[in-house]
């Protein structure tokens with residue numbers, strides 16, 4: 001649990017000031033994560049807001065409007081001629097608008113729609129379909145889900161291959177939209193999800209945020225700063241509703257960040273408070289920010305984590321801005337109503353925790369991961385070091401203490417962990433030295 005602050009801060013550049021005034025689309029700032037990475041409180045807030053957004057039968061409000069538009073304009077926004085593929089852009093915009101609506105309905109700016117990484121959670125028995133998550137929508141919203149186990153949802157290798165595609169239109173139209181990566185989530189869920197009315201099912205936005213994350217990953221890898229963004233998405237198709245698809249290419253410029261495997265990186269974004277008094281970025285695992293993440297004077301942003309917040313070169317909260325970085329090891333953040341009533345006087349203009357400069361003292365991983373029964377935890381140390389190694393649940397409860405203050409010599413070490421008795425789900429393996437510095441590995445038991 002530490003905030004690291006680096007002092008080498010870049011000046012606010014002219015080009016980023018320009019960016020501030022050219023973003024006109026609706027934004028829904030936040031960190032989106034695999035749904036299993038949400039805390040119970042984050043999940044409960046989201047589900048409560050989501051039920052409200054569609055009314056008791058799911059036939060009114062923004063969810064219904066998006067579904068109606070999606071159905072009426074289906075052939076315009078899907079499976080188009082290769083050079084006009086607006087598929088990604090339309091779905092990104094729809095998801096942002098709903099997320100914005102959920103924040104408004106709940107009065108809770110921390111609410112985000114997570115993504116369903118079906119490769120990690122490919123089963124009907126996974127949490128997503130249970131009563132705490134979107135299971136209860138099925139009957140009252142008349143969704144007729146099948147959640148068929150006959151369709152393979154572990155598409156990790158196919159995603160990896162798609163990300164190597166260098167041609168955007170090939171990637172968009174064929175490697176994602178027309179392939180199992182996009183199609184299987186609809187078919188597997190079935191019912192409304194496999195119809196033109198699919199946005200009526202909350203699974204639609206969980207699935208499409210995964211599709212959107214894949215686009216974000218692709219863009220981060222392949223974007224050529226020397227090529228105009230309208231190379232990627234062209235504007236000859238009808239715009240929905242008033243947004244230029246070219247403005248949607250880089251999710252970071254919209255304030256959308258995708259966390260992955262315990263890490264959220266916030267960069268290339270200028271806080272503008274266009275829609276909210278304070279822009280909120282929450283993730284229970286590690287948040288790192290730098291590389292032109294700016295909070296200009298007069299603006300207000302807040303980070304919160306249950307673990308680490310790392311501020312790197314290129315992060316800048318200027319004099320006259322409000323910036324709060326909050327860490328709660330117990331993950332006991334205030335509920336929505338308390339947060340929104342948080343008096344401005346308690347905010348500080350500087351990060352609240354102590355600056356520490358230490359870097360990770362070892363590298364760690366586990367394999368296989370995800371795993372069925374047993375996984376091997378591997379780590380390397382640069383010098384002799386005493387470590388405690390424990391397995392904890394996402395709520396911080398210790399499940400196993402594998403090593404206690406044991407000295408390891410410099411080199412690579414492996415520890416086998418037998419988790420046969422553990423319910424399936426996401427866990428953390430913490431490796432902690434005598435000074436309290438911790439590295440963690442996320443373990444997914446399937």
Ligand SMILES: [Cu+2]
Pocket residue numbers: 070078091
């Ligand atoms: Cu669609």
